[in-house]
Amino acid sequence: MPTPTRYPHLFSPLDLGFTRLKNRVLMGSMHTGLEEAEDGFPRMAAYYAERVRGGVGMIITGGIPPNEEGGFGAKLSTPEVADQHRLITGAVHAADADVKICMQILHMGALAPNPACVAPSAVKSRIAPFTPQALDEAGIEKQLADFARCAALARQAGYDGVEIIGSAGYLLSTFLVEKTNLRTDAWGGSFGHRMRFPVEVVRRVRAVVGPDFILIFRISAMDMLEGGLAWDEIVTLARAVEAAGANILSTHFCWHEAPVPTIATMVPRAAFASVTGRLRRAVTVPLITSNRINMPEVAESVLARGDADLVSMARPMLADPEWVNKAREGREDEINTCIGCNQACLDHTFGGYKQVSCLVNPRACNETLLNYGPTPARKRLAVVGAGPAGLAYATVAAQRGHAVTLFDSAAEIGGQFNLAKRIPGKEEFFETLRYYRRMIDVHGIDLRLGTRVDAAALQAGGFDEVIVATGITPRRPEIEGIQHAKVVSYIDVILGRKPVGQRVAIMGAGGIGFDVAELITHAGPSGATDIDVFAREWGIDFANHPRGGVTGVLPQVASNGRSVMLLQRKTDPVGKTLGRTTGWTHRMTLARRGVRLVNGVEYLKVDDAGLHVRVFGEPQLLEVDTLIVCAGQLPLRTLYDDLVAAGVKATLVGGAFEASELDAKRAIDQASRLAAVV
Structure with missing residues (x-):
């Protein structure tokens, strides 16, 4: 097939000498939770094979510990387990013999949820449950031997290569950094000694796998951590690892405990690719870049600028397994874009090792359980409400062959997503709506807006079934003075229909309350669309690359000067229910803008003087100009009740089914599963 002119770099092959990658698109490593599941191997085989059929050039699996102390659950330390891995490699190569699959060897070190965890020194990470045991000489030799054995077994299992992760605060990176390596022997002290362990891991692995096996080393190109690696140390390590036998370097950005977001939707697209480009000029092997690269034009521009040789996308391959085929065929507008929300993927991983999926694609990691096959009996379906649940139901049902009419009283599709896309840092929600608009056309859905x-x-329309996705209505708490002119709904604020004063209280500190606080305190360009703004907001110095990549100066976030209080009834810390991997970023941003987070609030009344409350039992008057109500939602079920009363078969989905803690992940998942069996 000739190279497409639109993305010539993306679809050019890469020659590694002993083998060739068919394109520059890499499905990056992401732990899925299937690694520990009883039926995990056949499910992983289906999951990876679907992405192979979708066009990727190379896959890196989720992390596999080389030994018991290196992580949790699944390992690769015996020939018997290697035979199980053949289910994965066999499925990948059967789908396309030209696609390469590499297994990531992940030794979590001090981050392992394991009381037997080990590290160069007994330094506990603030995000880890256990203090690691400091390795002695025999322990170091054991770890080196275990890495080599794991790599040899990976080759035996049919993998085309391995990736050794030397970043993120895992074992290898803790040898590199002085704050976690307190040793004074030959494995600590000078940087030459501190890098000895990761370099020796690469040397041992290359010795056992031979020259014709892909060996990727994931290097921390910017730790985003005070006391992290200096640039000259990164270059020194990269060159040493290359000399030891790595034939690809994959750049990683930040330790897990670093106070800088690198994967959330508030991060600009390809924000860190220039760092990869800088390292690429210092070595001779190909380099992989990653993080917030989610559309073909972004990937192509990264490659065209010379910032990388390969582009890694993990979450985008969850969102759309056909990403590569669609890009190659000029169907970019059909890509179900990763919006960087983390709600069904990384929040699951770091929230207790639940199985990963995807908010915009519930089939991710469920390929053997959830499928949208052709319907045996075509039905006429009416879907009322074009929010996330209604859109998901309509598109899945129409894809399966049903005749779908989609109604909405608004002038555009989207429902609550039309609010989310207006919040600075959530601009990616525009992409999801673009995708659904295109799916409505592709699947021939009869869309009736403003209806x-x-x-x-509906009864007169002759539909076989009606799906009620009418969403929610904001809950208005019954307190004295709630009808006062200074009380406004979050919907009116987000849509700009009501003015907001300088002194503001927000009633309710769930996700919507945080979004409203972000919106009404924001000033200037969104950091999600401007790398320079993002860097200033989080103290990153891309130009000079100081030690760890951070300035060490407390970052300042631009504010429009409003005085804002975010209030909640619960006595738990404000923001506790936000996403595990993104909630801290929202709390930190608002704190830097001076937003007060107040818990233990009892609302008494609103009057001309302001909002009267008790905070942990103490009466207070909050002298505010505006009170924005974000006090939850109630399901809109009037239509459903009327349909049931009329004897019409009707099904509730989304917010109309369950409105508490408004949740697009749950709404899309529920709607997709119901549409898969209608």
Whole structure:
């Protein structure tokens, strides 16, 4: 097939000498939770094979510990386990013999959820449950031997290569950094001694796998951590690892405990690719870059600038397994884009090792369980409400062959997503709506916007079933003065329909409350769309690359000067229910803008003087100009009740089914599963 002119770099092959990659698209490593599941191997085989059929050039698996102390659950330390891995490699190569699959060897070191965890020194990470045991000489030799054995077994299992992760605060990176390596022997002290362990791991692995096996080393090109690696140390390590036998370097950015976001939707696209480009000029082997690269034009521009030889995308391959085929065929507008929300993927991984999936694609990691096959009996379906649940149901049902009519009283599709896309840092939600608009056309859905329908009209329409996705209505708490002119709904604020004063209280500190606080305190360009703004907000110095990549000066976030209090009834810390991997970023941003987070609040009344409350029992008057109500939602079920009363078969989905803690992940998942069996 000739190289497409639109993305010539993305679809050019890469010659590694002993083998060739068919394109520059890499499905990066992401732990899925299937690694520990009883039926994990056949499910992983299906998961990876679907991405192979979708066009990727190379896959790196989720992390596999080389020994018991290196992590949790699944390992690769015996020939018997290697035979199980053949289910994965066999499925990948059967789908496309030209695609390469590499197994990531992940030794979590001090981050392992294991009381037997080990590290160069007994330094506990603030995000880890256990203090690691300091390795002695015999322990170091054991770890080196275990890495080599694991790599040899990976080759035996049919993998085309391995990736050794030497970043993120895992074992190898803790040898490199002085704050976690307190040793004074030959494995610590000078940088030459501190890098000895990761370099020796690479040398041992290359010795056992031979020259015709891909060996990738994942290097921390910017730790995002005070006391992290200096640039000259990164270059020295990269060159030493290359000399020891690595034939690809994969750049990573940040330790897990670093106070800088690198994967959230608030991070600009390809924000860190220039760091990879800088390292690429210092070595001779190909380099992989990653982080917030989610559309073909972004990937192509990274490669065209010379910032990398390969582009790694993990979450985008969860969102759309056909990403590469769609890019190659000029169907970019059909890509179900990763929005960087983390809600169904990384929040699951770091929230207790739940199985990973994807908010915009519930089939991710469920390929053997959830499928959208052709319907044996075509039905006429009415879907009322074009929010996330209604859109998901309509597109899956139409894809399966049903005749779908989609109604919404608004002038555009999207429902609550039309609010989310207006929040600075959530601009990616525009992509999801673009995807659904295109799917409506592709699957021939009869879209009727600006149309409010009732039970009688739907009954007269001759539909076999009606799906009620009418969403929610904001809950208005019954306190004295709630009708006061200074009280406004979050919907009116986000849509700009009501003015907001200088002194503001927000009633409710769930996700919507945080979004509203972000919106009404924001000033200037969004950091999510401007790398320079993002760097200033989080104290990153891309130009000079100081030690760890951070300035060490407390970052300042631009504010419009409003005085804002974010209030919640619960006595738990404000923001506790936010996503595990993104919630801290929202709390930190608002704190830097001076937003007060207040818990233990009892609302008494609103009057001309302001909002009267008790905070942990103490009466207070909050002298505010505006009170924004974000006090939860109630399901809109009037239409459903009318349909049931009229004897029409009806199904509730999304917010109309369950409105508490408004949750697009749950709404899309529920709607997709129901549409898969209608």
